[in-house]
Amino acid sequence: MSNLKRTPLFASYARYGGKTIDFGGWELPVQFSGIGQEHEAVRTKAGLFDVSHMGEVDVKGENALAYLQRVTTNDVSKLAVGQAQYSVLCYPDGGTVDDLLVYKLADDHYLLVINAGNIEKDVAWLQEHRIDGVTIENISDRVAQLAIQGPLAEQILQKLTETDLSQIGVFRFEQNVLVDGVPALVSRTGYTGEDGFELYFEADKAEQLWDRLLAAGAEDGLLPCGLGARDTLRFEARLPLYGQELTREISPIEAGIGFAVKTDKEVPFIGQEALKEQKENGATRKLVGxxxxxxxxxxxxxxxxxxxxKIGEVTTGTQSPTLKKNVGLALIKSEHAALGTQLEVEIRGKRLRAQVVATPFYKRPKP
Known part of the structure; x- marks a missing residue:
């Protein structure tokens, strides 16, 4: 796997028992202690993920807002400095280029966080649609990203910073937070369905923060976690994965993330007409549990x-570690999407009975 890309934390994986796989051209840990154990840690205590493979793009300039309004589906004008937003880049026909997070750092400065496998494609797309008064810089190689997730995430991270983390709301962030002396952007976001934080900082500090966080959280049951648990956690919470629930052929409306598509915003955006038609008249396909x-x-x-x-196919499926049930997400013809509808899934040449159920499969208990 020597031709695969590696994050700044690669050398640390073996010390913690990480088993690596090829994930979209990256050599990343699928697990450390075991997917089930890591999944449970995040649901009940806390888990730490290396997500430094994700892409980061700096968008700056006097026309940055107008530009982002044009290329993303959500309404960027609603963001205050210190706020993050989930959004989508779309093709003119409504198909998905990528889903992403938009962070407003200043009135003329935004950070986009994109999927690792799409970095080159996304940056080319962003550059293709650039307007005057905007600079776009791919800073992915300079930035490391860690995600600490779970009900004890805040109390563990709080041990390493003097910033009051309880004051950072959901989809809010603070810049230049000193975590073990390292300046970081700390945001209350994640991809697990649990409370937690994502930290962005200079790549050469990745090992220091990884080791210090795991040491600080040892007494609270914090575990290093791999891609296996990240996938089962996000799946239970019905968070889409690009390449499965979202693709060039699957629109955000079909994937059930229409909340991130503001078809009535004043600035026309790429894919608006196709997505508006789907929103108003109903998409012919629907993602169901x-x-x-x-x-x-x-x-x-x-x-x-x-x-x-044949009415569609499964996009993701597994035995839910939390529910101990065999469940999946499937993109099917909309007329078969009603709750309780009985369907069949072809598994190894046999058609087995299934039914449409409500999602998300897991919701975090209210405190």
Missing amino acids: IEMIDRGIPRTHYPVYAGEE
């Missing part, structure tokens, strides 16, 4: 049937 009635685990790309008609 399914639960197996027969024994079997639905997996990505398994065909889904209603009678003899």
Whole structure:
């Protein structure tokens, strides 16, 4: 795997028992102690993820807002400095270029956080649509990112900083927070369905913060976590994964994230007409939750049937570590999407019964 990209933390993986895989051209840990154990740690205590493979793009200039309004589906004008927003880059036909986070650092300065496998494609797309008065810089190689997630995330991270983390609300962030003396952007965001924080800082400080956080959280049960648990956690919370729930062929409306698509915002954006039509008239396909009635685990790309008609396919499926049920997300024809509808999933040549169920499969208990 020598030709794969590596994060600044690669040398640390082995010290913590990490087993690496090829993930979209990156050599990343799939697990440390075990996917089930790591999943449970995040749901009940806390887990620490190296997500330094994610892409970061700096967008600056007097026309930065007008530009981002044009290329993203959400309404960037609603952001205050210190606020983050989930959004989507779309093609003119409504298909998805990528989903991303937009951080407003200043009135003329934004940080975009994009998916690792899409960095080159996204940056090319952003540059293609750049307007005067805007500079775009891919700073991914200079930035490391750690995510500490779980009900004890705040109390663990608080040990390493004097900034009052309880004052950072959901989808809010503080810049230049000193974490173990390292300046970081600290945001209350994540990809697990739990409370927690994502930290962005200079890449050469990654090992220091990784080790210090794990030491600080040892008494609270903090575990290093890999991509396996990250996937089962985000899946239970029904958070989409680019390449599965969102693709060039799947729009954000079909994927059920229409809340991030503001078709009535004043500035026209790329894909607006197609997405508006889907919102107003209903998309022909819909992402639904399914639960197996027969024994079997639905997996990505398994065909889904209603009678003899193939009506779609599974985008993600597994045995839910929290619920201990075989569940999946499936993109199917909208007329079969009603709760309780019985369907069949083809698993290893056999059609097994399933039914449409409510999502997310897991919701964080209210404090």
